[in-house]
Amino acid sequence: MQMVAAITLPAVGLVLLSTTVFSAVRPPKFDYRISTLENGMTVVLSEDHSTPIAHVEVWYRVGSKDEPPGRTGFAHLFEHLMFKGSQNVQSDQHLSFISSVGGDGNAYTTEDATVFFQTVPSQYLPLVFWLEADRMATLRIDQRTLDAEREVVKEERRFRYENEPFGLLSEILYDHAYTTHPYKHTPIGSMVDLEAAAIEDVRAFFETYYVPENATLLVVGDFETDKVLQMVEHYFGRVPKARRPVPREIPREPPQRSEKRITLEADNWPLPTVVVAHHITYDGHPDAYPLHIASKVLSDGQSSRIYRRLVYTEQLAITAFGQGNIIEDPNLFYAVAVVPHGTRPKQAEAALIEELERLKNELITDEELERSKNQFARDYVIGRFTNAQKAAHLAHAAVIHNDITTADGEFDIFINVTKEDVRRVARTYFTDENRLVMTILPHGSGEVGSRSR
Amino acid sequence: MSGTVSTFFVLGVLSLVATVPVSAQRVHWPHETPPPALLAPDVEFPDYQLHRLENGLQVVYVGAHEQPAVNLRLLVRAGASSDPTDKSGLAALTAQLLDQGTANLTAQEIAQAIDSIGGGLSVGAGTDLSFVNILVLKDSFEFALAMLSDIARNPAYTEAEIDRQRQQLLSEIQISYDDPAYVSNMVFEKLVYGSHPYGMPHNGTQGSLSHMTRGDLVEFHQRHYLPNNSILAIVGDVTAQEAFDGATRVLEDWPRGDLPTPNLQEPPPPASRLMIVDKPGAVQTAVRVGHLALPRAHPDYLSLDVAIKILGGEGGNRLGSVLRTERSLTYSASAEMSGRQFAGDLMARTDTRSVATAEVLRLTVDEISKMRRERVSGQELRRAKDYLAGNFPLTIETPNAIAAKVLEAILYGLDLDDLETYPERINAVTVNDIQRVARQYLKPGHLSMVLVGDASSFVDDLSGVGFDSYEVIPISELDISAVDFRRTKNAAKGKTLEGKDRRSRYYRLLRTRSLSHSF
Numbered sequence: 001m002q003m004v005a006a007i008t009l010p011a012v013g014l015v016l017l018s019t020t021v022f023s024a025v026r027p028p029k030f031d032y033r034i035s036t037l038e039n040g041m042t043v044v045l046s047e048d049h050s051t052p053i054a055h056v057e058v059w060y061r062v063g064s065k066d067e068p069p070g071r072t073g074f075a076h077l078f079e080h081l082m083f084k085g086s087q088n089v090q091s092d093q094h095l096s097f098i099s100s101v102g103g104d105g106n107a108y109t110t111e112d113a114t115v116f117f118q119t120v121p122s123q124y125l126p127l128v129f130w131l132e133a134d135r136m137a138t139l140r141i142d143q144r145t146l147d148a149e150r151e152v153v154k155e156e157r158r159f160r161y162e163n164e165p166f167g168l169l170s171e172i173l174y175d176h177a178y179t180t181h182p183y184k185h186t187p188i189g190s191m192v193d194l195e196a197a198a199i200e201d202v203r204a205f206f207e208t209y210y211v212p213e214n215a216t217l218l219v220v221g222d223f224e225t226d227k228v229l230q231m232v233e234h235y236f237g238r239v240p241k242a243r244r245p246v247p248r249e250i251p252r253e254p255p256q257r258s259e260k261r262i263t264l265e266a267d268n269w270p271l272p273t274v275v276v277a278h279h280i281t282y283d284g285h286p287d288a289y290p291l292h293i294a295s296k297v298l299s300d301g302q303s304s305r306i307y308r309r310l311v312y313t314e315q316l317a318i319t320a321f322g323q324g325n326i327i328e329d330p331n332l333f334y335a336v337a338v339v340p341h342g343t344r345p346k347q348a349e350a351a352l353i354e355e356l357e358r359l360k361n362e363l364i365t366d367e368e369l370e371r372s373k374n375q376f377a378r379d380y381v382i383g384r385f386t387n388a389q390k391a392a393h394l395a396h397a398a399v400i401h402n403d404i405t406t407a408d409g410e411f412d413i414f415i416n417v418t419k420e421d422v423r424r425v426a427r428t429y430f431t432d433e434n435r436l437v438m439t440i441l442p443h444g445s446g447e448v449g450s451r452s453r
Numbered sequence: 454m455s456g457t458v459s460t461f462f463v464l465g466v467l468s469l470v471a472t473v474p475v476s477a478q479r480v481h482w483p484h485e486t487p488p489p490a491l492l493a494p495d496v497e498f499p500d501y502q503l504h505r506l507e508n509g510l511q512v513v514y515v516g517a518h519e520q521p522a523v524n525l526r527l528l529v530r531a532g533a534s535s536d537p538t539d540k541s542g543l544a545a546l547t548a549q550l551l552d553q554g555t556a557n558l559t560a561q562e563i564a565q566a567i568d569s570i571g572g573g574l575s576v577g578a579g580t581d582l583s584f585v586n587i588l589v590l591k592d593s594f595e596f597a598l599a600m601l602s603d604i605a606r607n608p609a610y611t612e613a614e615i616d617r618q619r620q621q622l623l624s625e626i627q628i629s630y631d632d633p634a635y636v637s638n639m640v641f642e643k644l645v646y647g648s649h650p651y652g653m654p655h656n657g658t659q660g661s662l663s664h665m666t667r668g669d670l671v672e673f674h675q676r677h678y679l680p681n682n683s684i685l686a687i688v689g690d691v692t693a694q695e696a697f698d699g700a701t702r703v704l705e706d707w708p709r710g711d712l713p714t715p716n717l718q719e720p721p722p723p724a725s726r727l728m729i730v731d732k733p734g735a736v737q738t739a740v741r742v743g744h745l746a747l748p749r750a751h752p753d754y755l756s757l758d759v760a761i762k763i764l765g766g767e768g769g770n771r772l773g774s775v776l777r778t779e780r781s782l783t784y785s786a787s788a789e790m791s792g793r794q795f796a797g798d799l800m801a802r803t804d805t806r807s808v809a810t811a812e813v814l815r816l817t818v819d820e821i822s823k824m825r826r827e828r829v830s831g832q833e834l835r836r837a838k839d840y841l842a843g844n845f846p847l848t849i850e851t852p853n854a855i856a857a858k859v860l861e862a863i864l865y866g867l868d869l870d871d872l873e874t875y876p877e878r879i880n881a882v883t884v885n886d887i888q889r890v891a892r893q894y895l896k897p898g899h900l901s902m903v904l905v906g907d908a909s910s911f912v913d914d915l916s917g918v919g920f921d922s923y924e925v926i927p928i929s930e931l932d933i934s935a936v937d938f939r940r941t942k943n944a945a946k947g948k949t950l951e952g953k954d955r956r957s958r959y960y961r962l963l964r965t966r967s968l969s970h971s972f
Contacts (some may be wrong), residue, residue: 052494102843126488151781301568327782
């Protein structure tokens with residue numbers, strides 16, 4: 001069939017533009033009220049009357065980066081323990097209560113935060129506040145419960161990471177990319193450290209981190225702000241203040257001074273994988289925004305640079321992408337390629353490095369910049385459909401940025417990023433000495449080694 | 454739904470177990486029962502509109518004006534169940550190539566056009582349907598309609614693109630075969646559905662993909678991609694008028710055709726069989742247990758679904774209680790019904806450390822037996838119904854979720870009025886209903902059971918817990934298209950494919966920074 005690369009197609013009505021125009025469409029701003037209780041807890045309320053439901057999240061500003069060596073995985077284990085009973089709530093009863101009213105609840109732990117969330121029909125907000133306040137104030141854990149839940153977390157580690165193809169990718173990458181900062185380990189932690197967790201650690205952790213001044217409550221949904229604020233005051237106001245300030249001393253990662261190259265074999269590794277990683281900056285730093293745009297230029301959509309070259313045109317990779325992991329402390333920008341049989345990993349590695357170098361040597365095109373901004377606008381829009389999504393956006397701004405106005409304000413920052421900004425950040429971070437190249441191979445591949453230049 | 458939490462929980466709260474408060478400081482905290490609910494608001498199924506074009510295309514509209522976006526979703530009533538016997542993966546490949554070139558645009562031109570406006574485009578196929586999904590910001594609505602029409606009606610299927618996709622899929626075979634979750638699901642479906650198309654991996658096998666030709670794809674497309682075989686959903690920030698006018702203008706000239714008649718034999722009756730796929734060194738075993746059940750439109754589907762939810766779903770989950778809460782044998786245990794167009798199944802699933810495999814298999818089968826043998830208590834049924842009925846507004850939170858329910862109803866020929874009465878119908882289920890469907894449809898003596906893991910860790914324990922008869926196949930010899938599941942020496946290594954968006958799998962490797970408490 002003849003391919004017609006037409007510019008306009010009257011029959012179909014498709015018009016291919018040679019230059020793109022930034023869409024004028026922007027998402028509506030959040031409408032919220034933020035306040036602080038006397039005990040230090042932050043409260044964010046945002047009404048949404050489209051459905052008679054309400055979503056409640058409690059963010060505790062503690063994650064795996066707060067874990068000392070020897071206690072990796074503890075924040076996540078503790079998250080599990082938060083469901084195991086408090087003064088007025090029996091073990092596992094929190095979620096039973098939630099589901100008995102038709103609600104859905106869960107929790108998760110990241111490097112930077114531990115988040116407990118549930119969505120319920122809106123008439124059950126008092127129940128949710130009562131439950132969250134009860135465990136915030138009076139969590140009760142004994143040795144037997146700790147031991148039992150520890151086994152569940154070990155099964156989780158096996159299930160998500162050890163038993164799955166490529167499951168240990170993050171763990172391997174971060175262990176080699178970091179020497180000192182606790183981003184060196186991942187939130188699941190190691191089996192050895194999970195075994196070592198003791199009941200005294202549980203008490204210390206609870207008193208240190210699970211305090212109102214370290215907590216942010218978000219409520220998004222069908223309610224009236226004034227009434228809910230009163231309820232929140234009632235249930236959470238009585239949680240006692242922290243006795244001492246929350247520690248925030250996280251060991252810093254010293255700058256990497258020379259390129260690292262490592263080749264190794266790993267379990268459950270069906271195909272060779274190349275990772276090119278650079279240390280970058282933190283979420284909220286001015287350089288973060290052009291780095292996000294760089295991620296889009298490299299791998300958002302099938303016309304993006306890494307996809308088009310490595311996966312489509314040269315077929316060096318089954319899957320390949322480049323993106324920044326931009327979180328509370330400086331983390332990594334990584335380009336990854338999974339290499340099919342018949343392709344040498346070196347070819348994929350060279351292509352990934354070239355694509356990162358290109359961002360330093362040439363400006364991205366106007367078209368690429370506008371495309372990235374339109375993609376960013378789309379992300380903003382589709383990331384705000386549900387109450388849960390809205391709550392997460394607001395929480396991220398309030399907790400990670402410590403500035404809730406960035407939930408809307410970031411949009412304008414992105415819209416104003418220039419091509420020069422993108423080149424500048426590439427030059428700042430994608431340097432030789434700041435580069436880690438990892439080649440991870442199936443067992444039996446024969447080639448293993450590491451080198452630092 | 455009652456306005457107060459039931460007495461069961463009140464009594465539970467008052468009988469406190471003696472545990473140690475975690476906080477060392479004295480906290481003045483009242484002994485309390487949970488607070489009562491506020492006044493319950495009305496819950497109504499939101500508005501939607503239906504329209505049918507002259508050529509038979511059904512169009513569903515759901516307005517959504519909070520966010521300035523529009524989502525178009527075209528469903529074609531043809532999926533893996535329409536694959537010819539030796540051509541498994543045909544529906545999938547036909548769908549996956551839709552956005553890789555049309556009569557008017559190359560693959561890269563399509564990508565360029567969608568990406569440049571910040572749109573999202575995805576295509577694919579499942580067991581009973583294929584789909585084209587386009588999301589755009591609202592000012593690109595006309596563009597999205599035109600693109601959807603071109604992709605659905607004029608795919609180019611060039612040899613170069615076919616080869617490219619094929620290579621991708623063949624490479625993924627490698628990876629899927631190392632994934633115990635994937636392998637266990639695949640073998641389970643084969644045991645349950647036999648030579649029915651639902652029994653073959655819907656993305657095909659190495660053998661079937663290698664033999665697929667351009668002619669196959671074109672023929673499948675011509676036969677199935679018809680307006681009178683399709684449903685279009687338009688969800689978003691346009692008016693109903695704009696939606697229906699747009700759909701009419703762009704799609705009314707899509708010619709209707711004769712509908713293909715499905716020609717499917719029945720799946721085999723349930724038969725007891727325990728299949729072990731040996732993956733030496735695996736730290737966990739993937740466990741899948743179940744059998745044939747009901748197609749989606751069956752009148753007993755609702756009641757049986759409630760029964761299975763008591764067994765392993767939200768609001769109940771006996772399996773979770775026994776395996777995780779009581780015994781810490783797993784991170785996740787569940788059971789669910791899968792009701793498809795022509796048949797369905799029920800499946801319990803869990804994963805456990807290798808040495809605990811036999812015990813977990815025994816406990817899982819025992820729970821299925823118990824479900825059939827004993828009447829559920831009124832309390833347990835109440836809890837399940839409270840969850841399902843109460844959860845209703847959460848399931849229709851977004852316009853896309855609303856449209857999905859409407860599409861599901863149309864696709865399976867369900868009564869659209871039932872969408873609004875779900876909570877009432879759930880609340881009408883009785884203990885007798887549960888007992889009847891459990892007795893009629895649960896067959897604990899005829900279970901398909903699959904274990905994928907390190908056989909040497911558990912195989913000797915099996916007869917001790919009552920499983921004397923089983924087959925063991927090394928994972929390297931597994932061939933899903935072979936009658937005995939075993940690769941013959943001359944056959945190509947039969948491997949299978951991961952169906953979903955391939956890139957999302959690897960994004961997840963590095964993107965998922967967080968760990969959930971429960972599944």
